[in-house]
Amino acid sequence: MRISPVKIISLLFFVFSGFYLYYAHQIRVFSFDEDAPFNAKTFPIYLGYAGLFFSGLYIVLPERKPSNVNLTVLDYKKTITLVVLMIIYGVTILKAGYFLSTSLFLILSYITLGEKRWFWVFTLSFPFVAFFMFLLHGLLDIYLRDPFLKYLGIIG
Amino acid sequence: MIEGILIGLNTALSLKNILMVMIGCFAGTIIGMLPGLGPMTAIALMIPITYGFEPSTGLILMAGVYYGAVFGGSTSSILINAPGVPGTVATSFDGYPMAQQGKAGKALAIAAYSSFAGGTIAAIFLLFAAPSLSKVSLAFRSPDYFGLMILGLTAVSAFSAKGHFLKAMMMVVLGLMLASVGQDTLSDIPRFVFNNMNLADGISFVLVVMATFAMSEALTIIFKGSDPTQAAKQISLSKLGSIRLDKDETKKMVTTIPRSSIIGFIIGVLPGAGSTIASFLAYGMERNFVKDEEKQKFGKGSVNGLAAPETANNAACSGSFVPLLTLGIPGSGTTAVMLGALLGFGIQPGPRLYQTNPEIFWSVIMSMYIGMVILLILNLPLIPYIARILAVPRAFLIPLILFFSVTGIYLMSFNNFDIYLMIGIAVVATILRLYEFPMPPLILAFVLGGLMEENLRRSLLISDGSWAFLWDRPLTLCIMVTIVLIVVWQIYNSYFKKK
Numbered sequence: 001m002r003i004s005p006v007k008i009i010s011l012l013f014f015v016f017s018g019f020y021l022y023y024a025h026q027i028r029v030f031s032f033d034e035d036a037p038f039n040a041k042t043f044p045i046y047l048g049y050a051g052l053f054f055s056g057l058y059i060v061l062p063e064r065k066p067s068n069v070n071l072t073v074l075d076y077k078k079t080i081t082l083v084v085l086m087i088i089y090g091v092t093i094l095k096a097g098y099f100l101s102t103s104l105f106l107i108l109s110y111i112t113l114g115e116k117r118w119f120w121v122f123t124l125s126f127p128f129v130a131f132f133m134f135l136l137h138g139l140l141d142i143y144l145r146d147p148f149l150k151y152l153g154i155i156g
Numbered sequence: 157m158i159e160g161i162l163i164g165l166n167t168a169l170s171l172k173n174i175l176m177v178m179i180g181c182f183a184g185t186i187i188g189m190l191p192g193l194g195p196m197t198a199i200a201l202m203i204p205i206t207y208g209f210e211p212s213t214g215l216i217l218m219a220g221v222y223y224g225a226v227f228g229g230s231t232s233s234i235l236i237n238a239p240g241v242p243g244t245v246a247t248s249f250d251g252y253p254m255a256q257q258g259k260a261g262k263a264l265a266i267a268a269y270s271s272f273a274g275g276t277i278a279a280i281f282l283l284f285a286a287p288s289l290s291k292v293s294l295a296f297r298s299p300d301y302f303g304l305m306i307l308g309l310t311a312v313s314a315f316s317a318k319g320h321f322l323k324a325m326m327m328v329v330l331g332l333m334l335a336s337v338g339q340d341t342l343s344d345i346p347r348f349v350f351n352n353m354n355l356a357d358g359i360s361f362v363l364v365v366m367a368t369f370a371m372s373e374a375l376t377i378i379f380k381g382s383d384p385t386q387a388a389k390q391i392s393l394s395k396l397g398s399i400r401l402d403k404d405e406t407k408k409m410v411t412t413i414p415r416s417s418i419i420g421f422i423i424g425v426l427p428g429a430g431s432t433i434a435s436f437l438a439y440g441m442e443r444n445f446v447k448d449e450e451k452q453k454f455g456k457g458s459v460n461g462l463a464a465p466e467t468a469n470n471a472a473c474s475g476s477f478v479p480l481l482t483l484g485i486p487g488s489g490t491t492a493v494m495l496g497a498l499l500g501f502g503i504q505p506g507p508r509l510y511q512t513n514p515e516i517f518w519s520v521i522m523s524m525y526i527g528m529v530i531l532l533i534l535n536l537p538l539i540p541y542i543a544r545i546l547a548v549p550r551a552f553l554i555p556l557i558l559f560f561s562v563t564g565i566y567l568m569s570f571n572n573f574d575i576y577l578m579i580g581i582a583v584v585a586t587i588l589r590l591y592e593f594p595m596p597p598l599i600l601a602f603v604l605g606g607l608m609e610e611n612l613r614r615s616l617l618i619s620d621g622s623w624a625f626l627w628d629r630p631l632t633l634c635i636m637v638t639i640v641l642i643v644v645w646q647i648y649n650s651y652f653k654k655k
Contacts, residue, residue, distance in 0.1 A: 006323070006591050013326055020333055020348075027347050037621030040340035040347060043609040047336060051329045058322045061651055065319045067591045074590075079379045083583060086558060090575035093566060102559060109555030113378070124552055136567070142208055145570055 006067055007059055014055040021048025081112045097148030103129045161283070164518025168526055173216050176209075177523055180220020181227075181530045188228025190553075195225035196596070197373050199493045200365040201557070203500070204564035211501040212516045216523040218494055223275065223527045226431065226473055230267045230466060235260055243431030243469050246439045250454065250461035257457055258397055265399040266459060267466045268536045270413060274467030275528040277417035278424070278474030282521055285425075289482040293507040296483070298614035299625040303635035304485050305608045310639050311426070312488065313597045314646050315433060321646040324597045327588075331598035334359055335605025342613065354573040361496040362568060364602050366561040367578045368595045372585035374557040379586060383550045399536065405459050408450075412442055412463040420468030424475020426487065431472040438468030474524055481505055481517060485604070489596025492603045499603075 024044035033039040085108050092101040106125040115121055136142040137155065149155045167173060180202070187198035198221045206214030229244035234251035247267060254263035296304075313324030337348045338358025349355045377383075401409075416438040423434035442464035443454050454461045479487045484506030486492040498505055509517050561582075565574050585595060619625040627633045 009588070009591060009593070010326070013330070017329070023348060027345065029345060030343065033343065036617075037619075038613045038616040040343050040345040042616070043612060044333075044336050044347060047329060047332050051326070051333065054322055054325045054329060058326070061322075064650060069590055073381065074379050075381045076379075079375055079586075082375065082378060082554075082558065083579060086562065086579050087576065089562060090572050090579065093562075093575065094570070094572055098563075098566070102563070105562075106555050106559055109558065110551050113551035113554060115549065115551035120552070124556075132563075142567060144567070 004063055004066055005069070006063065010055045010058040014052060014059065017048055017051025017055060020051060021045065024048050078112060082109060085109055085112065094145070095147070097146035097150075098144050099126075099129055099133060099146055100148050160287075160514045160518045161522070163515050164520075164522040167212050167515045167519035168216065168522035173213055173519070173523065174526065176213055176217040177220040177527050178530055178534065180217045180222075181224035181527055181534065184221035184224020184226075185228035185231070185531075186224075187221075188225030189232045190228075194229070195222050195490050196365075196493055196599070197369045197557075198222075198225045199490065199497075200362075200369045201560050201564070203362050203365065203493070203497050204567050206497060207500065207568070211498065211503050211513075212519045214497065214501060215494065215516060215520050218497060219520055219523055220527045220530075222473060222490060222494075223470070223524070223531060226469060227268070227271060227531050230271065230469075231264065234263045234267060234462075243435055243472070244465075245432070246435040246465035247462065247469070249439065249465075250456070250458045253455070253457040254462065259457070261397040261399040262401060262405070263457075263462060264536060265401060266405070266409065266462050268532050269401075270409060270416075270463040270466035271470040272528045272532045273409075273413045274417045274420055275470040275474055276525060277414065278421040278471035279521060279524045279528070281417075281421045281471075282474050282478060282524070286478055286482050286517070286521070289478060290507045290509075293483050296507075296631070297629065298611040298618070299629060299632045300635065301483075301485070302608060302611040302615055303626070303632045303639070304483065305604050305611065307635050307639050307642075308479075308485055308487060309597060309601055309604065310642050312600050313594075314642050319650060320592055320594065321650055323591075323593045327593055327595065327598040328601040331601025332605045332608070334364060334598075335602045336609070341606060341610065352573075354571060354577075359577065360565070360568060360574065361500065361603065363565050363574055363578050364581065365493055365496065365599060366564055367581035368585040368598060370557055371561045371578065371582035372589055372595070374554045374561075375582060375586040376589050377550070378554055379590070408459045409463045412460045413467050415445065416442065416464045416467035417471045420471025421475040423468070424472030424487075425478045431469045431476075434468040434472035434475075435465035438464040470528075477520070477524075481509060481520070482507060484509070484607070486600060489599050492596070492600040496599075496603045 021044075024041050024047070027041040027044065029039040029041060085105055089101055089105040092104075103125045106129070107121055110121045110124070133144060133146075137144050144155075146155060168177075183202070184195065184198050187201075188195065199218050202218055202221055206217055209217070226243060230247045230251070233244040233248035234255050237248050237252040251263045251267060254260070254266075309328045310325075313321055313328055335358070337355055339346050339349075339356060346356060419438050419441060420431075420434040423437060424431065439461060442460050443451060446454075446458075446460050450458060450460055476486075476488050476491050479485050480491045480495055484495070484504060486495045495505060503509070503513060503516065561578070562575055565578050568574075589595065615625045616623075619628070625632065626636050
């Protein structure tokens with residue numbers, strides 16, 4: 001028997017709603033608010049039940065219009081690489097600074113997606129980010145934290 | 157009202173704001189041309205930039221992007237039969253056959269003139285409807301607002317994902333759940349924070365929009381292996397031909413535009429319906445109105461068949477601003493993004509916006525008109541050149557979208573946690589998109605979550621915990637009956653109606 005992926009997603013949402021409802025009940029409210037018609041946990045509790053209701057309904061009712069996705073043609077390698085690159089970008093952005101981490105993220109992403117024109121790979125990374133930083137920092141006066149450029153004495 | 161219009165004109169016609177409309181229309185056209193990347197992505201990418209501006213300037217920029225994206229969607233519909241946004245699908249029915257007959261320039265001109273006329277007529281309707289509705293909506297009470305919000309969410313779920321009502325409702329609940337993270341607005345009690353200080357203020361609206369639209373759309377393109385820039389490459393190579401219309405064609409448009417504008421505006425005002433339904437309805441209605449001889453041309457390059465959906469589409473865009481500006485309740489995903497941006501500026505749209513911030517209220521309405529003029533005189537002749545700029549390879553486009561998304565969040569919070577959270581939400585959204593879970597209901601619910609809880613709180617406290625507030629007032633009762641009808645109709649349609 002093949003279980004539809006959407007039913008599995010609905011089941012996961014059902015479980016998630018169950019957890020949400022459990023934590024909604026755990027919200028601590030002020031003692032004088034405990035029996036009030038509405039307190040901090042009232043709305044989340046309703047939401048938890050709504051989540052259980054709609055996901056439960058999807059699990060129980062037959063699927064009239066199933067979503068057909070051919071999983072074999074999806075590009076897992078590039079997608080996962082991009083997600084990993086974004087996570088590394090997130091890790092390094094504060095420590096290495098905006099300029100360096102963004103430029104490296106862009107270069108690695110272009111290469112991941114198969115770009116081999118090195119002139120454009122370079123132009124749309126370091127110079128592009130420098131120009132973008134000038135726009136934000138220099139013209140729009142939007143603060144950008146960059147310890148690397150600060151160390152080099154380029155920005156204050 | 158005259159004073160308000162003058163204030164609006166004064167703000168909208170400042171050099172800075174005209175420049176913003178131009179940039180917005182231009183950027184929107186570029187993004188709108190890319191199949192898969194719609195107005196919501198375009199607006200989402202603009203939000204971090206707008207935070208450096210005054211609220212009216214920021215909103216004018218976003219409105220320009222909105223119109224530009226709709227126009228861009230029409231261009232790819234007409235030239236290569238690849239609608240950039242669902243609202244322009246009906247445009248391709250007659251626009252593409254015209255382009256195949258060597259009349260691409262004419263088709264683009266008809267689309268541009270119809271959009272201009274539809275948008276202009278709807279902007280005039282908005283000019284009169286919005287202040288009147290603002291006055292009426294002052295009589296609305298918390299139960300009515302609560303009901304209206306549920307109506308908006310139900311309608312968006314029903315219309316944005318045809319045949320996937322339950323999936324859309326799950327997205328609504330997920331959006332509301334995400335909105336409930338952080339301190340309770342009244343008691344400051346932390347909810348779903350799990351001792352993480354980064355969650356104490358809740359999840360940022362920009363983060364959710366960027367993750368569910370810009371980032372997840374970019375990841376979906378890579379995941380599916382599609383290439384949206386292919387469309388732009390084809391456009392830049394296609395020959396447009398003359399953009400001049402003859403007398404007969406103009407005459408046909410003159411009869412089509414007024415009726416399609418009216419239907420487009422009315423549908424746009426209704427919560428959830430939006431430009432897609434407006435364009436299809438106008439197309440169907442026009443087919444019934446024209447003579448038998450013209451009816452035969454529908455689907456084969458009819459002027460009426462192209463003018464009707466284009467007019468209605470743009471009129472619906474203007475119409476969708478009515479509930480946003482007068483009630484503070486967005487009727488569509490796109491206006492929900494705009495509401496989020498307004499809240500970010502510290503402005504609460506609603507009946508009092510008209511009185512408290514007239515410069516914002518009127519300048520947005522005025523800028524719509526200016527946007528239409530700019531689209532007509534600037535974008536139409538520039539289409540092949542815009543497409544040439546756009547024909548950048550996918551390998552550059554996708555990393556740049558991801559970079560703009562991460563930068564947007566980084567600029568707002570300067571912490572890594574928000575970036576990780578955004579990546580997490582984007583990955584989940586990509587999987588959900590793959591299985592046709594619609595994202596607009598999630599965004600609308602996320603934006604309305606706080607307001608909904610606030611109105612439910614007031615209603616329940618006033619009625620001392622009784623749910624009778626849902627049927628005590630005739631207005632609330634009407635809204636609730638409409639909601640029940642939509643739900644029953646959707647469930648009947650999805651599960652019990654014979655195929």
